[in-house]
Amino acid sequence: xxxxxxxxxxxxxxxxxxxxxxxxxxxxxxxxxxxxxxxxxxxxxxxxxxxxxxxxxxxxxxxxxxxxxxxxxxxxxxxxxxxxxxxxxxxxxxxxxxxxxxxxxxxxxxxxxxxxxxxxxxxxxxxxxxxxxxxxxxxxxxxxxxxxxxxxxxxxxxxxxxxxxxxxxxxxxxxxxxxxxxxxxxxxxxxxxxxxxxxxxxxxxxxxxxxxxxxxxxxxxxxxxxxxxxxxxxxxxxxxxxxxxxxxxxxxxxxxx
Amino acid sequence: xxxxxxxxxxxxxxxxxxxxxxxxxxxxxxxxxxxxxxxxxxxxxxxxxxxxxxxxxxxxxxxxxxxxxxxxxxxxxxxxxxxxxxxxxxxxxxxxxxxxxxxxxxxxxxxxxxxxxxxxxxxxxxxxxxxxxxxxxxxxxxxxxxxxxxxxxxxxxxxxxxxxxxxxxxxxxxxxxxxxxxxxxxxxxxxxxxxxxxxxxxxxxxxxxxxxxxxxxxxxxxxxxxxxxxxxxxxxxxxxxxxxxxxxxxxxxxxxxxxxxxxxxxxxxxxxxxxxxxxxxxxxxxxxxxxxxxxxxxxxxxxxxxxxxxxxxxxxxxxxxxxxxxxxxxxxxxxxxxxxxxxxxxxxxxx
Numbered sequence: 386x387x388x389x390x391x392x393x394x395x396x397x398x399x400x401x402x403x404x405x406x407x408x409x410x411x412x413x414x415x416x417x418x419x420x421x422x423x424x425x426x427x428x429x430x431x432x433x434x435x436x437x438x439x440x441x442x443x444x445x446x447x448x449x450x451x452x453x454x455x456x457x458x459x460x461x462x463x464x465x466x467x468x469x470x471x472x473x474x475x476x477x478x479x480x481x482x483x484x485x486x487x488x489x490x491x492x493x494x495x496x497x498x499x500x501x502x503x504x505x506x507x508x509x510x511x512x513x514x515x516x517x518x519x520x521x522x523x524x525x526x527x528x529x530x531x532x533x534x535x536x537x538x539x540x541x542x543x544x545x546x547x548x549x550x551x552x553x554x555x556x557x558x559x560x561x562x563x564x565x566x567x568x569x570x571x572x573x574x575x576x577x578x579x580x581x582x583x584x585x586x587x588x589x590x591x592x593x594x595x596x597x598x599x600x601x602x603x604x605x606x607x608x609x610x611x612x613x614x615x616x617x618x619x620x621x622x623x624x625x626x627x628x629x630x631x632x633x634x635x636x637x638x639x640x641x642x
Numbered sequence: 643x644x645x646x647x648x649x650x651x652x653x654x655x656x657x658x659x660x661x662x663x664x665x666x667x668x669x670x671x672x673x674x675x676x677x678x679x680x681x682x683x684x685x686x687x688x689x690x691x692x693x694x695x696x697x698x699x700x701x702x703x704x705x706x707x708x709x710x711x712x713x714x715x716x717x718x719x720x721x722x723x724x725x726x727x728x729x730x731x732x733x734x735x736x737x738x739x740x741x742x743x744x745x746x747x748x749x750x751x752x753x754x755x756x757x758x759x760x761x762x763x764x765x766x767x768x769x770x771x772x773x774x775x776x777x778x779x780x781x782x783x784x785x786x787x788x789x790x791x792x793x794x795x796x797x798x799x800x801x802x803x804x805x806x807x808x809x810x811x812x813x814x815x816x817x818x819x820x821x822x823x824x825x826x827x828x829x830x831x832x833x834x835x836x837x838x839x840x841x842x843x844x845x846x847x848x849x850x851x852x853x854x855x856x857x858x859x860x861x862x863x864x865x866x867x868x869x870x871x872x873x874x875x876x877x878x879x880x881x882x883x884x885x886x887x888x889x890x891x892x893x894x895x896x897x898x899x900x901x902x903x904x905x906x907x908x909x910x911x912x913x914x915x916x917x918x919x920x921x922x923x924x925x926x927x928x929x930x931x932x933x934x935x936x937x938x939x940x941x942x943x944x945x946x947x948x949x950x951x952x953x954x955x956x957x958x959x960x961x962x963x964x965x966x967x968x969x970x971x972x973x974x975x976x977x978x979x980x981x982x983x984x985x986x987x988x989x990x991x992x993x
Contacts, residue, residue, distance in 0.1 A: 439879065460881045475879035477869040479939045484865050489881030491862035503861040 388451055390415045390587055391436065391467070391556050396445035398431050405431035406442065407611030413556065418578065418588045420598040420619075423608030424631055429591055430560075432608065436589070437469040437558055438462030449555070460489070468553030472560045474545040478534035483507075483514040485533055486548045517551045518543065521577050539570030546574060550581050557581060558589045563597055575601055595624045607631055678988045681933045681941050684981070685948040688931075692952060696959030703962050710838035712954040716928075717829075717843040718743075718906045720950035722921055723928035724850045725898035727946045728891050730929050731858075732871040733938025734783065734790030736892075739899050740921035741801035742775045744914075746903035748805050751814045751913030754823035761825035769900045775801060776896020780889040798922070809915035816911040830908025843905040847947075850898060854943045867891060872939025927974060928953060931981045935989070952977065 393411035397404070406428045413419050423429045434440040436447065438456030447454055449465055456462040459469065476485050492506045492513075493499040499506065511529050518529075521543060533541055542562060549557050559578065563571040571594075578601055582588055592598050598605060599619045607614045607630050614630060615637045629635035677683060697704040722739050729736040746768045753764035775797070782793040819826050829843035858864035866887045869877040878884050910917055932949030934941030953974055960970045 459879055460883070463881050469879075471879055473876065473879075475876040477872045477876050477880070477939070479872045480865065480868055484869075485880075488865070488869055488877065491865060493862070502856075503863065505860055505862060505865070507860075 387414060389413055389448075391447075391449055391589075393432070393436065393447045394445055396432065396435055396442040396447070398428075398435065398440060398442050404611055406435070406445075409445070409608070409612045411436065411606065411613065412616075413587050413589055414604075416582065416585055416587055417603040418582050418590055418601050419604050419606055420590045420592060420602035421606045421608060422592065422595075422598060422627065422631055427608045427631075428611040429608050431611075433469070433558060433560060433589070433591055436462070437467060439469075463552075466553065466555030467558065468549035468556070469558040470542075470545045470549045470560060470562060472564065474541055476533045476541060476545055479532055481530045481532055482518075482536075482544055483511050483529045485544060486510070486514045486517070486551065490552070513551070514547075517547045521547050521550070521580075522573055538565045539567060539573075542566060542570070542574065546577060550577070550586075553581075553586055556587055556589065558591075560591045561593065562590070563592065563594055571597065595627065598627075599624055607637075609633065674988060674990070677984070681935075681985075681988060682945045682948065684984050685932050685945055685952060688977070689948050689952050689955065692955050692959065696955065696963065699959070700962040703959055706837035707839060708958060708962070710840050710844075712951065712958050713844045714839070714841050714909075715957065716950040716954040717841065717847045718902055718909050718918070719921055719924045719928060719953075720847040720947060721843075721850055721902040721905055722899060722925040723932070723946040723950050724847070724854055724943070725895040725902070726925040727929050727932070727934055727941075727943055728854070728867070728895050728898075729790065730926075730934050730936060731867055731938060731941070731943075732888055732891050733874075733936075734888075734891075735794065735926065735936070736779065736790065736895060737794040737922055738775070738779060738798040738801055739895070739902075739925055740918055740923075741798045741805065742772060742896060742899040743903045743906060743921060744918055745775070745801045745805040745808070746772050746900045747907050747913050748809045748915055750826055750904065750907065751819070751823075752808055754826055755814050755818055755913075758822070761823040764823065765825065765904060768903065769897055772896040772898075772900025772903070773893050774896070775899070776893040777889070779896070780892030783892065784885040784888045805915050809913075811915055813915070814913040819907070819912065826904070826913075827908045827911065829905040830911065841908065843908050846901060846905050850901065851944060851947050858943050863887070863890065868939050870939075924953070927978055931974075931977050933981060933985065935985050936982070937989075940985075940989075949981075 389412040391411070391413040393409065396406045396409040398406040409428065409432050411432060421429055421433070431440065435442045438459045438461050441455070441457065454465060456465070462469070477488065487510050492510050494504050494506045498504040515529050533544060536544070542565065546559070546562060562574050566574060575597060578588055578590065590598065590602060602619055605617050605619055605627060607617065607627065609631060617627065617637065626635070630637050702708060722743060725739050726736055749771050750764050750768040753759045753767055754761045779794055779797055782788045783790050829841060829846055831842050832839055858867060866877070866882050869880070869882055870884045870887045874884050906918060907913055928949035929946045930936065930949070931952055932941070932945030932947065934945050956973050957970050960973070961967070
């Protein structure tokens with residue numbers, strides 16, 4: 386098989402006496418959708434946070450395209466091309482949709498005003514934001530300048546996903562993207578996930594929703610007790626298999642008990 | 643991507659309304675949404691109404707001379723309120739602005755008059771000291787993670803003590819400044835436009851607000867200030883270096899306080915270590931009445947300018963109407979409470 390674009394070996398993270406990650410491994414291959422599932426408290430969040438730079442593991446190694454990397458902050462991960470949509474969305478409710486999409490990487494005008502006085506290129510940012518939202522079929526939003534807090538939960542999710550899709554160059558991590566959404570809006574986000582994958586960007590999808598996971602994932606990483614238990618192919622296993630592995634009711638073949 | 647509404651957008655909009663808004667919108671709801679969108683409208687309405695009412699009560703009030711006098715009177719506190727707004731936009735508060743201003747005026751006076759340093763250099767050193775006081779506040783807030791309220795309560799006392807130490811509690815008199823360093827009184831210079839008498843201090847205040855307006859709305863820095871004030875965790879996850887932004891806010895606030903210090907020498911005419919004792923709270927009053935939320939991230943930078951003008955208008959109007967000064971305090975108190983109550987009410991729109 387080809388080399389993984391993003392991989393981790395033997396990650397350990399302790400919080401006082403609690404060990405959130407206990408030798409966790411991870412592999413994401415180019416062009417795939419990898420779902421990460423696991424019971425509450427299995428350490429999925431810690432794994433994802435380590436990959437996105439939000440926490441720093443105590444031990445272990447993360448490699449991006451074969452090169453060892455260490456992310457001191459989400460900004461580092463972002464600079465390396467890893468975009469994350471957090472469950473909290475990391476949107477600023479009082480700011481506009483366009484402001485949120487460009488938060489931390491605003492566009493400046495190319496003329497003197499931009500170079501000397503830092504003037505923002507608002508028209509360009511608005512046009513770009515509108516284009517990205519339209520691409521995802523999320524333009525039920527009439528005004529790109531309206532504050533995010535006036536949007537519905539689904540629309541907010543759309544803005545956050547659009548932001549990641551617009552800027553993620555190597556990997557996109559989606560943490561529970563459909564958890565807060567209705568059926569129709571979930572549908573759109575799933576379509577969007579496949580759309581992003583078809584452009585060649587691999588996706589890590591953390592979700593509790595088994596039908597969604599089995600619908601879009603190419604491989605499923607099952608996390609249990611702080612480490613990777615196994616990786617299964619959704620076409621060879623059923624949802625109840627996955628749940629059984631996840632909860633420890635059954636041990637997958639080839640794993641020593 | 644034209645601006646004509648396409649049918650999909652139209653349909654979805656109507657669906658959303660049907661889903662979430664079962665009751666019909668009352669007039670009150672519409673006002674609430676309007677104010678949510680334009681939070682500065684409250685102080686604007688209060689200002690316009692109070693000007694009309696005081697103008698009806700005492701005809702002298704509306705003279706160009708009196709209105710320009712109000713501008714002169716609010717120039718120093720207004721400039722200070724600009725600094726205060728920046729800090730409050732980041733969900734902080736700066737109790738030290740008044741003490742910084744008086745300290746810097748003493749520094750400028752001491753250097754230029756007592757030590758004979760050329761006035762322009764004394765002023766530059768004063769501005770640098772203003773930046774340093776802001777950097778100290780910023781360091782304590784961002785690095786030691788102390789709450790801004792406590793940090794600036796501490797530095798307020800420290801700067802006050804330094805001010806007494808440096809000045810020996812002695813006022814530098816107006817005549818001495820005129821003789822040694824008239825540049826210190828630059829912002830007290832008057833000029834006339836059609837019966838209105840303004841000072842350069844008024845121009846400075848308006849200029850500070852204009853520059854801040856540009857910086858907050860037209861530059862990346864401004865958008866980040868709002869983002870950090872609104873939700874610091876979200877801002878950090880979105881890739882903003884929140885500590886750096888906060889630090890810059892305190893430093894800029896310190897420099898604006900130093901500008902206010904220079905302006906205050908022109909306004910008072912002398913350098914007095916015991917002047918402007920209430921400037922702290924007056925600046926917070928202007929910001930709150932101006933509709934900037936104490937919880938951060940909300941409100942227009944032009945609000946505090948209007949807030950300062952409201953306080954000035956009440957002062958002048960009540961005095962001209964022959965009302966006891968205590969009623970001015972009484973009215974300001976209610977304005978503050980009203981402003982905060984409206985802010986709380988507007989915030990409920992989103993939930």
